[in-house]
Amino acid sequence: MNRTAISTAALAIAAAGLPAPAGAQMEQFIPANFYWVGPYAASGTGFAAGILDYFAMLNERDKGINGVRLTWEKCETEYNNARGVECYERQKKKGPTGATVMHPLSTGITYSILEKATADKIPVISMGYGRTDASDGRVFPYIFPLITNYWSQNTAKIKFIGQKEGGMDKLKGKKIANLYHDSAYGKETIPVLDVQAKKYGFQVTHIPVPHPGNEQQSQWLQIRQLKPDWVILRGWGVMSPTALKTAARVGYPRDKIIAVWWSGAEEDAIPAGDAAKGYITAGFNLPGTSYPVMQDVLKHVYKKGKGEFEDPSRIGSIYHTRGVVAGIVTTEAIRTAQERFGKGKPITGEQMRWGIENLNITEARLKQLGAVGLMAPLKISCMDHEGGGPVKFLQWDGKAFKPVSDWVPTDQSIVRPMIEASASQYALDNKITPRDCSKEK
Amino acid sequence: MLYREAGQFRSSYAEDQQIFPIRQDRIGIALLLVVAFIVVPLVGNQYWLSAILTPFLILALAALGLNILTGYAGQLSLGTAAFMAVGAFMAYNFVLRMPWLGAIPSFILAGLCAAAVGFVFGLPSLRIKGFYLAVATLACQFFVLWVIQRWGWITNYSTSGVITAQTIVLFGYPIATPAAKYLFTLSIVAVLALAAKNLMRSETGRAFMAVRDMDVAASVIGIPMMKTKLLAFAISSFYCGVAGALYTYTYLGTVEPEAFTLDLSFRVLFMIIIGGIGSILGSFLGAAFITLFPIFLNVFSGWLSHLTGQDISHAVISNLEVIIFGGLIIFFLIVEPNGLARLWQIAKEKLRLWPFPH
Numbered sequence: 001m002n003r004t005a006i007s008t009a010a011l012a013i014a015a016a017g018l019p020a021p022a023g024a025q026m027e028q029f030i031p032a033n034f035y036w037v038g039p040y041a042a043s044g045t046g047f048a049a050g051i052l053d054y055f056a057m058l059n060e061r062d063k064g065i066n067g068v069r070l071t072w073e074k075c076e077t078e079y080n081n082a083r084g085v086e087c088y089e090r091q092k093k094k095g096p097t098g099a100t101v102m103h104p105l106s107t108g109i110t111y112s113i114l115e116k117a118t119a120d121k122i123p124v125i126s127m128g129y130g131r132t133d134a135s136d137g138r139v140f141p142y143i144f145p146l147i148t149n150y151w152s153q154n155t156a157k158i159k160f161i162g163q164k165e166g167g168m169d170k171l172k173g174k175k176i177a178n179l180y181h182d183s184a185y186g187k188e189t190i191p192v193l194d195v196q197a198k199k200y201g202f203q204v205t206h207i208p209v210p211h212p213g214n215e216q217q218s219q220w221l222q223i224r225q226l227k228p229d230w231v232i233l234r235g236w237g238v239m240s241p242t243a244l245k246t247a248a249r250v251g252y253p254r255d256k257i258i259a260v261w262w263s264g265a266e267e268d269a270i271p272a273g274d275a276a277k278g279y280i281t282a283g284f285n286l287p288g289t290s291y292p293v294m295q296d297v298l299k300h301v302y303k304k305g306k307g308e309f310e311d312p313s314r315i316g317s318i319y320h321t322r323g324v325v326a327g328i329v330t331t332e333a334i335r336t337a338q339e340r341f342g343k344g345k346p347i348t349g350e351q352m353r354w355g356i357e358n359l360n361i362t363e364a365r366l367k368q369l370g371a372v373g374l375m376a377p378l379k380i381s382c383m384d385h386e387g388g389g390p391v392k393f394l395q396w397d398g399k400a401f402k403p404v405s406d407w408v409p410t411d412q413s414i415v416r417p418m419i420e421a422s423a424s425q426y427a428l429d430n431k432i433t434p435r436d437c438s439k440e441k
Numbered sequence: 442m443l444y445r446e447a448g449q450f451r452s453s454y455a456e457d458q459q460i461f462p463i464r465q466d467r468i469g470i471a472l473l474l475v476v477a478f479i480v481v482p483l484v485g486n487q488y489w490l491s492a493i494l495t496p497f498l499i500l501a502l503a504a505l506g507l508n509i510l511t512g513y514a515g516q517l518s519l520g521t522a523a524f525m526a527v528g529a530f531m532a533y534n535f536v537l538r539m540p541w542l543g544a545i546p547s548f549i550l551a552g553l554c555a556a557a558v559g560f561v562f563g564l565p566s567l568r569i570k571g572f573y574l575a576v577a578t579l580a581c582q583f584f585v586l587w588v589i590q591r592w593g594w595i596t597n598y599s600t601s602g603v604i605t606a607q608t609i610v611l612f613g614y615p616i617a618t619p620a621a622k623y624l625f626t627l628s629i630v631a632v633l634a635l636a637a638k639n640l641m642r643s644e645t646g647r648a649f650m651a652v653r654d655m656d657v658a659a660s661v662i663g664i665p666m667m668k669t670k671l672l673a674f675a676i677s678s679f680y681c682g683v684a685g686a687l688y689t690y691t692y693l694g695t696v697e698p699e700a701f702t703l704d705l706s707f708r709v710l711f712m713i714i715i716g717g718i719g720s721i722l723g724s725f726l727g728a729a730f731i732t733l734f735p736i737f738l739n740v741f742s743g744w745l746s747h748l749t750g751q752d753i754s755h756a757v758i759s760n761l762e763v764i765i766f767g768g769l770i771i772f773f774l775i776v777e778p779n780g781l782a783r784l785w786q787i788a789k790e791k792l793r794l795w796p797f798p799h
Contacts, residue, residue, distance in 0.1 A: 036759040045756060076739055076759045081693060081700050082496055086736055089492035111603055111695040116491075131601075182590060184601040184697035191600050211699065310754065422600070429537075429597075430605060 028065065028334060028346045029095020030055070032072040033087040034105050035079045039212060040237050042267035043319050044079065047105055049308035050323015051330070053297050056307075058331060060300040065334050066344040071095060077109060084109030085116070092120055097346045101125055101330055101356075107185040110143075118142045122349040123356055127326050128153075128261055128284055132188055135386035136423035137357065138434035142349075144356050146329055147284045147378060147389045150260070151192040151418060152410035154232075156391035157258055157282055158196050160408050161230050172201035177223050179216075179243060180234040182208040185262075189234060195414060213239025220246045233259040233279075240268035241276070248275035255280065255395070265318040269396045277398045282391045285325045285375050287401055289316035292370025293324065318401065325375045332369075333359045357382050357440070376407050382437035388412050444792040460638055477627055482620040491619035491692075493733065498623075498630045499687045501728035504712040505637055505721065506680025511710070512719035513641055514673035515653025516566050520559075520578035521681050521709040523585035526701035527555040528682025529689040530595050533604045537597060544609035544616070548629070548686045555682025556675040558585065563674025567667055570656075582703050589698045603697045606690045622691040629687065633680060638721050640676070649673055650719075715773060717782025726781040734769070738762040 032052060035044035055070040064070055073094060075087035084104060092099045102117060102124045104110045110130035117124045118141065126134070127146045134143035148156070161176070162168040178193055180186035190206055197204040205226055207219050213235060220243075223231060231252065233243050240263035247254060255278040259268075264281025289298065294316055301307045302315065309315055337347045337355025347355065359380040366372045378387045390407035427434055444465050451457045461467045481494065507521050532551035535542060542550075562581040566574050589595050589602070596602050609616045609625075616625050640646050648669045651659035660666050689696050708731055716727020742758045777784050791798070 036756040037763055041756075073743070074755045076755075076762070081696075082732075083735075085693065086492040086496075089488045090740075093488070108697060108699060111697060112693045115605070115694045131603075183699050184603045187590075188601045211702070310756075426605070430607070 026064075026068050026344075026346065027071045027096055028068050028100055029097070030070060030072045030330065031087070031091035031094070031099045031102060032074045033077050033084065033091060033102065033109075034074070035077050037076065038078050038080075040079045043237075043262070043265065044105060045308075046265070046267070046314060046317055046319025047103075047323040047326065048074075049314070050320040050325075051103065051327040052308050052323070053301050053320075054293075054324045054327025055331070057297045057300045058327075060304070060306075061296060065331055066338055068334075068338070068344060068346050070331070077104075077106065079106050079108075081106075081108045081112045085112050088113045088116065092122055095346070097348045098122070100334065100347065100349060100352050103127070103326060103330075104130070107131075107183075107188075111184070114140075114143060120349070121353070123353045125326070125330065125356070127329065128322075129185070133419050133422035133426060135384060135419045136434075137382045137385040138437055139423040139427045139432055140385065141435060142353055144380070144385045146356075146380070146385070147325075147375070147387055148391055148410060149386050149415075149419075150188045151415045152386065152388050152412070153260065153282055153284075153391055154189045154192050155196065155411035155414055156408045157232060158193075158200065159411065160282075160391075160393050160405055161258070162200070163405070163408070165229075168200060174202040174230070175226060175228040176202055176204045177226060177228040177231045178204055178206045178234065179219060179223070179231055180206065180208055181213060181236045181239055182210050183236075185236060186234050189232075192415065192418060193232075195418065199414070209235070209239055209243075212237060214242050216242055216246045220250045220252065223247075223252060224250045229256065231257045233257050233263050235259065235263040235268070239263075241272035244269075244272035244279055245275045248272075254278040258282065258393070261318075261322075264394065264396075264401070266314075266401075267317075267319065269401075274398070276396050278395065280393055280395050280404060281401070283318065283394050283401070284389060284391060285318070285322045286373060286392060286394070286403065287316055287318045287321055288374075291321075291372070291374045293328070293374065294321070296370065297324065321374060325371075328369060328371055328375070329359070329361070329378065332361055332365070336360075356380055357385075382435070382440045388415070444789070444795075446793070458642075460642070474631070477631075478624070482624055485620070485623070487619045490623045493736070495619070495623050495626050496688075496692050497728055497732050498626045499684050499692055500709065500712065500732050501725045502630050502633060502687065503681050503684035503709050504716065504724035504728045505634060506677045506684060507709050508713045508716075508719065508721070508724045509637060509640075509649070509680065510673050510677035512713055512717075512723070513646060513653060514649040514670065514677075515656075516563070516670060516673060517571060517575040518578040518674075518677070519575050519703065519706050519710065520562060520581035520585075522701040522703065522705035523582045524555045524559055524678040524681035525685030525688060525705070526585055526589060526698060527558050527678075528552055528685030529696060529701070530589055530604065530698075531555070531682070532686035533606065533689065534595065534597075536607050536609065544611055544690075548683055548690075551686045552679040552682040555685070556679040559674040559678025559681075560671055563671050566670045566674065579703070582706055586698050586701065601697070603695060604689070605695045606693075609690055616691070626687050626691045629683065633683065634721060634725075637680070641721070645669075645672065653719075711770070713780075715770060715780055717780030720780065720782035722785065723780050723782030726785070730781065735762060735766055738765060 034048035059069050075091055077084040077087050099122050102122055107129045110126045123142050125144045125146055130145045132149045132151050134140040134145050135149055162171055193204050207222060209216055209219055235243055257279045259281040261283050264283055269276040314320060333355040336358050337351045341347055341351045357380055361378045363377050376389045378389055380387050388410050390409045392403055392407055393405040394401035395404045446463045449464055503521060503525055510516050510518050528551045531554040532547055535547035535550050562578060565577040596604050616622055648664045651664055652669050712727035712731045715730050717723025739762060
């Protein structure tokens, strides 16, 4: 190939890379910064497919939101903080109004873009992960750990254990082991467990598992000596199936293991084989394809060959429906914002923040969306950026997750004071003046 | 033709010993500095400044630190990320607990803390060499992260072990915008790179290289083994520590100890292997290759699917990137085992003769 040909090709490539020209004004751009490679690809691909399938379904079925089509571009973060920041910077100015909202899908990346997004006025939704004390919207105006944060989830777990034991007063003298991934993510629930241990009189032992967690013999021997009544499994990636397999080897009953939702997906259970049978996990979304919204995804997206998954067996898996729930929350917030700032017009990040803060997904709205049972109703406010939604507990029967509880409410009387204390400490350290929520309109 | 040194005579020792003896090089480096200090902050957008150039400079500084130790003094180390972590978390503590100190002294003190840790973990180098030493520094990598995660004081008792970098103020001017952060990083990197270049041309640098080439011979000609090796560890760790502090303060903002895992140590090691072992320029070239190339591949694959209209599955593209990147590393190592810096040197030699090679 001669030089002219090379430079022509290079020019053509450069030209094609330029942003799309006019006609793009009726679009709402949402960055798709997820991960399709690396050790956590199972969760990254599932969640990405869910949220993008839902967007594609809205585009196909309703022509977007009030005529505003949803667009997105993918960027590979590799679950790496540095790459996540690069993707954030690359995507934040795209589309007619810039990035609407970010889903970092990694606690580490959420931390890394927290201040940047606040300065750039782009809301960050860290659904079921991220910085817990960001639930205080006065200090963190642009960060939304929606639905249920780790501390709330943890109080629901203790309540669930209480139910199983036959009442919260029966928790006295019980032993609970907290087996956690030794990272910022894993350590997040230690203080809330300590507070509850004091309140209910149970004894809690924190046992760290070094990253990545593919060797847990000594931790489980410690658990065997301790003989705890329950084990809370706060795992991530390969740590979760390894924990289940090692538990089977030391003979710890699996139905006494309660996992966090990042340990409770098909991708965590199947690799552990029979060892996984009977373990319980928390969840803020349910798996399955029977919900009308999932049927719409199948009909409008997969039937037309536009789905994200190549492997149809993953449709309706926990991570997939979690992505769909993220899609519902995101688009409902856009809809809310459009109602205030102009229907059928793309909204900015700042308007999106208002949209999320005034989000109210009621039972009736869930019915219209066809997502009753898929998720619990959700209401966000300026004060409360979380929603404190209830948690459902699911048990792995060897083939699928089956619900074993109702929606268990969280205990905000424990969580909220801790969040406010932690957030005000952050405000103090970083010289932030908290907003006055009564003045927000 | 343009790059010819004919007619440039050196008439004093000072001229003979300058860093860039060829005039064209001096002009080139001056132009580069002008572009980096003045043009780039003016024309560069936020994406380029904060997502591409700043991390590149910081990792180049870390690679420079490792190059002093591994490339010049010949001591293999896998503890780079740990030294960076010491720098990052100690800088946080100095700024937090001694706010009157100012940013630069805090960073220097943080670098000195990293140097002290490097000194301690350099002690085994007096007895063991090569891969065995690498294993000893591996211990440092795990030990340091373990301490940071366990000892609450270091993270100011943050429950999740995460620190948030404070805004630093320099001469009453806050380093908050991407351009300011870039310039701050660039200034520190430029000063430290100059210092490293001169250090390597000094007696100390020559002692390092003598130890690298054959330590028995070096000790026979009177180079003190203990002092030289430990000094190499200390200086190298100082550079890495400052790089770690910058990584927190001018790049990520909020970091958890997991930002400094073994993975980062390996990446820095790959940077000097690809860039050129024992070369200041190589540290920069290697950092550019390792940090920027995956991003380029990512952007390029987007263009390609845009251009061809082929909707290639993103999972395939993501995996292809990793495959291509790995393949290129192997290709470069086979074609030029001495790294990109050596390629640059060959190009320069060819240019001197061009257009009449003999």
